[in-house]
Amino acid sequence: MRVFVRSFGCSSSFADGEVLAGCLAQAGFQLVGSVQAADVVVYNTCAVKGPTENRMIDLLKKVPEDKKLVVAGCLPLINFERLCSEVRFDGISGPAIGEGIVAIVRSVSDGKKIVATVDALRSKPSLRLPRRRLNPVISVVPISYGCLGSCAYCNGVFARGRLRSYEVPEIVERVKEDLAEGAREFWVTSQDTACYGIDQNTNLAELLGAICSVDGDFRVRVGMMTPNMANSILDDLLRAFQSRKMFKFLHLPVQSGDDQVLRRMRRFYSVEDFKKIVTAFRKNLSEFTLATDVICGFPGESEEAFGRTLRLIEEVKPDVVNVSKFFARPRTAAAEMQKDFVPHPEIKRRTGILAKRAKEIALEKNGDCVGWSGEILVDEVGKFSGSWVGRNVAYKPVSVKSSDNLLGKTLTVNIVRASSTHLEGEVV
DSSP states (O other): OEEEEEEOSSHHHHHHHHHHHHHHHHTTOEEOSSSTTOSEEEEEEOOSSHHHHHHHHHHHHTSOTTSEEEEEESHHHHOHHHHHHHOOOSEEEOSOOTTHHHHHHHHHHTTOOEEEOTTTTTOOOOTTSOOOOSSTTEEEEEOEESBSOOOTTOOHHHHHOBOEEOOHHHHHHHHHHHHHTTOOEEEEEOSOGGGTTGGGTOOHHHHHHHHHTSSSSOEEEEOOOOHHHHHTTHHHHHHHTTSTTBOOEEEOOOBOSOHHHHHHHTOOSOHHHHHHHHHHHHHHOSSOEEEEEEEESOTTOOHHHHHHHHHHHHHHOOSEEEEEEOOOOTTOGGGGOGGGOOOHHHHHHHHHHHHHHHHHHHHHHHHTTTTOEEEEEEEEEOSSTTEEEEEOTTOOEEEEEOSSOOTTOEEEEEEEEEOSSOEEEEEO
């Protein structure tokens, strides 16, 4: 039986997808590289935003009727009704089902229709399950599932549930295993990495210390953390980031530069809390990349509130700003705020203004890197023939050219050009 597996969305989803593929391969299924070559298609879906959900639905509709279709991931739990009304499927499951995918694929292959979402909000598959890594250099390590937030706009809690952390020794063993198999870069991932361990009497900083104590030459990238949770362990985090094994990279979503909007969003921090964390990291780390997220047009966002967000971005100057339009998602508190909805044309206008300014700031920040010399870890094949992408100490992407296979190698480069999205380097 031939199976095609493809994942969408966040790094946690891609980690889940690697496990789905690994478990199916171990069970004797043949993994293939296209829908056309498959008997069973497994799409590990995302539905965090309205446009993403629409793209998922369109993709699922295009699966040929002679293929068995299994829809896994977040979409079945976020909008089960729409999935049932618009898509022909043979099996569905929630995210992080681990080896459970084997029984589902076997059942649909036998002509049965399977709905397996009951335990999705409580599941936490073993970190020792087989995996088919999408990138031989990068190991995506889930440290927990779920979160402790109650954001008014977010539907992720419907798919991922509340916080369920792995124990530190489990995660460390997983790092050792993947390191022995050739991984050089570890993505520590979760819905909110900063709340890791609260249910295990530990915290993210302690976990990072344990990971960085593992012998070997590797680097660690930490995924998104909410400002309120990061603030609660700030001093410990700053110490953990001093390790040479840590990429000096912080993904800290602010979402709005207006405190009243943040309260309506149910984000449990202020603009000053966000700025305090950024200032502390910049003070303690000589090279540092800040990524943040902003939602434009949240219900009740006035022109003045948007102006405060724009001024915050101009003041803080993040290296990366992920700008999103507000879309009301099913069953969220924000969907009930219709009387305060910002008209879509206005949301589009604000998004364009902020995205343009963020791009200008990114180009300015990257331009400051021209002339920099140092090491990069090559972790990606470039888009063009003979090109490779590596990451420097601050996790900035650096493009280099070579006819050799550079994947996994550490190189010394000089930065010679910069764009708003990446740097260009020459190998020394």
